[in-house]
Amino acid sequence: xxxxxxxxxxxxxxxxxxxxxxxxxxxxxxxxxxxxxxxxxxxxxxxxxxxxxxxxxxxxxxxxxxxxxxxxxxxxxxxxxxxxxxxxxxxxxxxxxxxxxxxxxxxxxxxxxxxxxxxxxxxxxxxxxxxxxxxxxxxxxxxxxxxxxxxxxxxxxxxxxxxxxxxxxxxxxxxxxxxxxxxxxxxxxxxxxxxxxxxxxxxxxxxxxxxxxxxxxxxxxxxxxxxxxxxxxxxxxxxxxxxxxxxxxxxxxxxxxxxxxxxxxxxxxxxxxxxxxxxxxxxxxxxxxxxxxxxxxxxxxxxxxxxxxxxxxxxxxxxxxxxxxxxxxxxxxxxxxxxxxxxxxxxxxxxxxxxxxxxxxxxxxxxxxxxxxxxxxxxxxxxxxxxxxxxxxxxxxxxxxxxxxxxxxxxxxxxxxxxxxxxxxxxxxxxxxxxxxxxxxxxxxxxxxxxxxxxxxxxxxxxxxxxxxxxxxxxxxxxxx
Numbered sequence: 001x002x003x004x005x006x007x008x009x010x011x012x013x014x015x016x017x018x019x020x021x022x023x024x025x026x027x028x029x030x031x032x033x034x035x036x037x038x039x040x041x042x043x044x045x046x047x048x049x050x051x052x053x054x055x056x057x058x059x060x061x062x063x064x065x066x067x068x069x070x071x072x073x074x075x076x077x078x079x080x081x082x083x084x085x086x087x088x089x090x091x092x093x094x095x096x097x098x099x100x101x102x103x104x105x106x107x108x109x110x111x112x113x114x115x116x117x118x119x120x121x122x123x124x125x126x127x128x129x130x131x132x133x134x135x136x137x138x139x140x141x142x143x144x145x146x147x148x149x150x151x152x153x154x155x156x157x158x159x160x161x162x163x164x165x166x167x168x169x170x171x172x173x174x175x176x177x178x179x180x181x182x183x184x185x186x187x188x189x190x191x192x193x194x195x196x197x198x199x200x201x202x203x204x205x206x207x208x209x210x211x212x213x214x215x216x217x218x219x220x221x222x223x224x225x226x227x228x229x230x231x232x233x234x235x236x237x238x239x240x241x242x243x244x245x246x247x248x249x250x251x252x253x254x255x256x257x258x259x260x261x262x263x264x265x266x267x268x269x270x271x272x273x274x275x276x277x278x279x280x281x282x283x284x285x286x287x288x289x290x291x292x293x294x295x296x297x298x299x300x301x302x303x304x305x306x307x308x309x310x311x312x313x314x315x316x317x318x319x320x321x322x323x324x325x326x327x328x329x330x331x332x333x334x335x336x337x338x339x340x341x342x343x344x345x346x347x348x349x350x351x352x353x354x355x356x357x358x359x360x361x362x363x364x365x366x367x368x369x370x371x372x373x374x375x376x377x378x379x380x381x382x383x384x385x386x387x388x389x390x391x392x393x394x395x396x397x398x399x400x401x402x403x404x405x406x407x408x409x410x411x412x413x414x415x416x417x418x419x420x421x422x423x424x425x426x427x428x429x430x431x432x433x434x435x436x437x438x439x440x441x442x443x444x445x446x447x448x449x450x451x452x453x454x455x456x457x458x459x460x461x462x463x464x465x466x467x468x469x470x471x472x473x474x475x476x477x478x479x480x481x
Contacts, residue, residue: 117146117159118370124166125366129414136170150395154377161400162370165407185397186269192397193236195390199383201450202376202473205466206350207239208446209476212439214316215246216478217344226256228313230342232323234261237274241281248285256288260307262299262323296326303336315342321353325409330424338428338481345430345479347421351402354475360417365410372471373403379468383452422461425479432462433478439464 120143127136143163150160167173197203218227227247240259247255259278263271271293282289298306309315317337327333337345352372376399384391419427443457443464458465458472466474
C-alpha cells in the first residue's frame with residue numbers, strides 16, 4: 001500500500017560515521033562534499049588502532065562551499081585528446097600500441113613480448129569453461145610461481161589480480177562470503193575510496209554525472225521535490241552529500257530525499273555507517289531524509305515488490321552492473337522496472353560492462369575485463385607517482401574486489417547468451433535522455449582539476465563517457481519509459 005509523502009516522515013537516527021569518497025571542491029564550479037579528514041578524526045579512524053565507540057557529529061568543509069552554477073568564462077575547456085605517441089606504451093604487445101587496448105583477443109600466434117603468463121591465464125579460463133578443473137589447478141600453480149605479487153607494470157599487476165580471482169573461483173574460497181567486514185577492513189575501504197577520489201577522476205565522474213542526471217529529472221518541479229532514489233550500489237553513500245546540498249538549495253521548504261539501498265548480506269556494518277552519516281548530514285542541510293535497506297536476496301525473490309513506494313514521490317532508479325551480475329535475466333528486471341514507472345533510470349557503468357556482457361563466453365568476457373582493468377591501472381599509474389603507497393591501497397581495497405566480482409560473474413554466465421542491458425532497455429520501450437550541458441561542464445572541470453594526461457570525455461549513443469586513450473572507463477546514461 002502506498003503512502004503519501006506527508007505521512008512518510010523520515011526517522012531520526014544518531015550521529016555520524018564515515019562516508020564514501022569524495023566530491024573534492026573542484027574550485028567553486030562543481031559539487032561540494034564532506035571533509036574526509038574531519039570525518040576520520042571524529043570517528044577516531046585516523047590510525048590503525050582498535051576501534052573506539054562512535055562519536056557524534058562531523059564537519060563539512062566550509063572552504064568547499066561555493067555557488068554551484070557559477071560559470072567562469074575563462075575556464076579552460078576539454079584537454080586535447082592525447083595520442084598514443086604521447087606516452088610510453090607500458091605493456092602493449094608489438095603492433096598494438098597505435099590503437100586503444102591491448103589486443104588480448106588475438107593472442108593465438110602472437111609474440112607477446114615476454115608476457116606469456118597471459119596465455120596461461122587464458123588456459124585456466126578455458127579449463128573452467130570445459131570443466132577441466134584439475135588441469136586448471138596445475139596451470140594455476142605454475143602461474144603462482146611466476147606472479148608472486150601485484151608488482152610491475154599495469155598488465156603484470158592486473159594479471160596477478162585476475163590470477164587470484166581464478167584461484168578463488170576454482171577453490172570456491174571467495175564465493176558467497178558469510179562473515180561481516182571487520183572494523184579494520186572498513187577503515188581501509190574508506191581510506192582507499194578517499195585516496196582514489198583524490199588521484200583519479202573515475203569515481204568523481206561516476207558520482208557527478210549520476211547526481212546531475214537525477215537533478216535534471218527534477219528541474220521541472222518548482223515546489224519542494226519529494227525524491228525517492230532506489231540505489232543498487234550505494235557504497236558508503238558519500239555521493240549523496242552533493243545531492244542533498246542541491247535539493248536543499250533548490251527547495252524553498254528544504255526538500256525531501258528518501259533512499260532505498262539494495263545491499264548484499266555481508267554489508268551490515270557499512271549500512272550502519274551510511275545511515276548514521278547521511279542522516280546527520282541531512283540534518284545539517286535541514287532537509288527531511290529517510291534511508292531504508294533491502295537485502296539483495298530479498299530483492300532477488302520479490303523484485304520491486306520488496307521496495308516501498310510512496311504516492312507523490314518522484315522515483316529515480318540508480319543502477320550499475322552490480323545488479324545485473326546478481327540477477328538471472330536482465331529482461332525480467334527491466335520488465336519489472338517498467339511497473340514502477342520511475343521518473344528516470346540512471347545507469348553508471350564503471351566496469352566496462354557495456355563492452356563485454358551478454359556474449360555467454362567466459363573466455364571473451366575474461367579477456368575484455370583483463371584489458372579493461374589493465375587500462376584502469378595504467379591510468380592510476382599516470383595519476384600517482386611510481387611506487388606510491390596510495391596506489392597499492394586503491395588496488396587492494398577498491399580494484400581487486402571488482403576484479404573478483406567480474407571473474408565470478410563471467411564464470412556464472414558462461415554458455416548463457418542473453419540481451420545486453422541496452423537491448424533490454426530498448427525492447428522494454430525505454431529511450432535515452434540527453435544529459436544536460438551542465439553535466440558536460442562538470443566533466444570539463446573535473447578533468448581540468450585532475451590534470452592527468454590521457455583522460456578525455458566523449459559522447460556515444462546518449463552516454464557521457466570518461467575515456468582513457470580512447471577506451472571507455474565510465475559511461476553514464478539516463479533513460480525513461
